[in-house]
Amino acid sequence: QSVLTQPPSASGTPGQRVTISCSGSSSNIGSNYVYWYQQLQGTAPKLLIYKNDQRPSGVPDRFSGSKSATSASLAISGLRSEDEADYYCAAWDDSLSGPVFGGGTKLTVL
């Protein structure tokens, strides 16, 4: 059982906009930054969004993050086949004194 809650799956067709939600509590998302990671099949996770809505250099602006209270969302616009991957949210948890992850959302591009 992950501390942060994500839907197990999401899907969309090429060109569509999809969003992935991440729900937490006051001890994690409610009081700390949210991060998003993309994991392509068989590879290591890659940082996609940091500090709620910031993109590292090289991440396309099709990816955007937002946060409100104890929830966060990752939006992907202009969906492409190469976006098919697992997406994980993460945040620091004050109660556990460490970072916690969501269970991951498998994105399928139909």
Added chain:
Amino acid sequence: QVQLVQSGAEVKKPGASVKVSCKASGYTFISYDISWVRQAPGQGLEWMGWISVHNGNTKYPQKLQGRVTMTTDASTNTAYMELRSLRSDDTAVYYCAREVTDCSSTRCQNARFDYWGQGTLVTVSS
């Protein structure tokens, strides 16, 4: 360019120990902390702990305390993670990741992992 290169796959018997290495290059090793994250087959990501490369301080989640030890060797730019008393549910891919501290006006936190190793599969089986 920043790279974290991990040691190869391991097969261990229950009760044994495993030590995974993570060699860093492309940046000043002591300027960034290292975390270890594992992923059981078909499962999500689990944080295993953190080490300050600068002073050797460590922090482990309660679940793993007493079984895990993280160390670094600044002379070779290498971080190590040792897990003891292995069980079948320790079978997983183990990742090292470079950590960046993010600070707001009121606090600092460590959940930004900007570079990851390629992963090391540890299989625990009798």
